[in-house]
Each structure stands twice: as C-alpha cells, then as structure tokens.
C-alpha cells in the first residue's frame with residue numbers, strides 16, 4: 001500500500017531535475033501521474049511504467065494555457081480524476097539588474113508565474129466544477145518557490161520576483177479555493193540539479209561532503225520529493241504554507257508578519273513619524289534556510 005494510492009497527480013518540468021524525482025516518488029507511493037516537460041517527459045513515464053507504476057506524458061510549455069488544460073484533461077481521461085498538481089517547471093536567466101535584458105526578465109516570469117497560473121487555473125476550474133457537483137475530495141496544489149523569492153538574491157531580480165509570486169500564488173489560492181476543498185502550499189528546495197551544479201567546484205564539494213556524511217548526499221534531488229508526496233496526500237492538514245527543504249531538513253516559514261506597529265486616529269507628519277520610527281529597529285531578524293553540505 002502506497003501513501004498515495006488512488007491519487008492522480010500532475011508534475012510539470014518532470015523530464016529531469018526535481019520534477020522527475022517528484023513524479024517517480026508520487027508514482028512509487030501509488031499515485032497515477034501526468035508527466036509534463038518541454039522535453040524528456042516520455043522518459044520519465046517509461047521509467048515509472050517499468051517500475052510498475054502508471055503515468056502518461058503531456059509534452060509542451062507550461063506557459064501555454066492550452067498545455068495546462070491538456071494536463072488536466074489527460075489526468076481525467078486516463079485516470080478518471082485529478083487530486084494534486086505540482087508546479088515545478090522553470091529555469092533561471094541570471095544577470096545583474098543593470099545588464100538584465102527584457103527577454104531575460106520576460107522569459108523567467110513567463111515560465112514560473114504564467115506557467116503556475118496556467119495549470120493552476122485549469123485545475124481549479126475542474127475542481128470547482130467537481131465541488132459544485134457535490135463530488136468533495138481533498139485537492140492539493142504544490143508550488144515551487146525559492147530562497148531567492150523569499151529573501152532576495154543578487155543577480156536574480158527576475159527570478160526573485162517570479163518565485164515570490166509562486167509562493168504568494170499558493171497563499172492566495174489557499175484562501176480563495178478553501179471552500180472547494182483545495183489546499184495550496186509552496187516548497188523552497190535546495191538540491192544539486194543542473195542549474196545548481198553549473199557553479200564551478202560545487203559538484204566536487206558536494207561529493208566530498210557526502211563521503212564525509214556516510215554516503216548521504218544532502219544535495220540529492222530525490223531528497224525533495226517526499227515533502228511533495230506528503231503535501232499531495234489526502235490526509236495532509238497544511239494549506240497556505242511555505243516550506244524549506246534540503247537533504248534531511250524541512251522547515252515551515254513564517255510569512256510576512258508585522259513585528260512593530262503604531263496606530264492613532266489621524267495622519268502623521270514626516271517629523272512625527274521620524275520621532276516615532278527612529279526608535280524602531282531598522283531590520284527584523286529572519287531565519288533563512290541554511291544550505292548544508
């Protein structure tokens with residue numbers, strides 16, 4: 001018995017990297033999986049099928065609204081329903097802000113923001129329809145954010161904006177879709193996939209650390225998938241939350257939260273605000289995800 005028996009899930013960008021590991025784990029736990037990617041989706045499907053699981057491929061870009069709809073249709077047509085979507089597909093186009101081109105900015109927002117919108121809208125449309133028809137079930141959205149989108153990162157003006165959006169789309173979907181039985185959360189992963197291993201020397205450092213760590217590779221992309229499996233499950237109580245995850249670490253974020261405030265009946269002058277706010281701390285300590293080797 002798998003933890004996800006009877007569940008039907010879609011994973012985007014699952015031809016490689018984290019998405020592939022997520023699709024493999026969901027299938028190993030009993031879910032039937034729609035595997036999307038612009039390339040390599042069928043390879044993941046073949047591996048799932050060879051291991052005794054059930055999966056089908058939908059190739060195409062997540063930024064295309066009709067591909068989002070095709071993924072939902074494939075789930076319903078092949079497996080009879082849809083319970084979980086994992087918005088994972090994406091890429092980086094890093095550049096310093098003053099050198100960032102319009103194409104670099106637009107393409108990153110297109111894949112992460114519009115891609116997440118496209119599949120989520122198609123799935124939500126189907127789920128709201130099912131709920132209105134009296135077919136209640138636990139439905140789950142898992143978005144993929146990043147430390148860059150939660151804390152900022154130089155060279156990633158485009159990606160930080162897109163990933164902050166991916167986290168907030170989960171928070172807002174959780175609020176809006178609660179009455180239809182839909183949960184939504186986001187994960188901020190760290191793992192040694194292609195884009196990360198492009199950093200010179202990092203691959204060697206990871207390999208040495210894994211050796212020192214009794215063979216456990218804290219950068220193995222497969223470390224991320226169990227949290228996605230948990231969040232996709234019918235018994236998961238979480239919604240509207242953002243999690244950090246790497247190696248053996250899982251964390252629950254506290255979102256934007258007012259730490260200091262002042263209220264009065266009436267408008268402040270600049271001088272009065274100076275007198276009041278000058279006494280405040282100029283930054284609030286936050287706990288970032290520690291990248292562990």
Ligand SMILES: NC(=O)c1ccc[n+]([C@@H]2O[C@H](COP(=O)([O-])OP(=O)(O)OC[C@H]3O[C@@H](n4cnc5c(N)ncnc54)[C@H](O)[C@@H]3O)[C@@H](O)[C@H]2O)c1
Nearest residue numbers: 013016017018037038061062088089090146189190191193
């Ligand atoms: N690896 C990390 O440490 C890390 C950290 C934070 C966030 N993320 C996020 O995790 C997700 C997966 O990244 P990864 O590290 O596995 O990278 P990856 O490059 O290994 O995998 C991304 C996959 O998405 C696919 N893809 C790209 N554009 C697509 C599109 N338009 N439509 C469909 N598929 C598309 C690619 O073909 C690829 O298979 C991304 O959203 C990334 O931003 C990764």
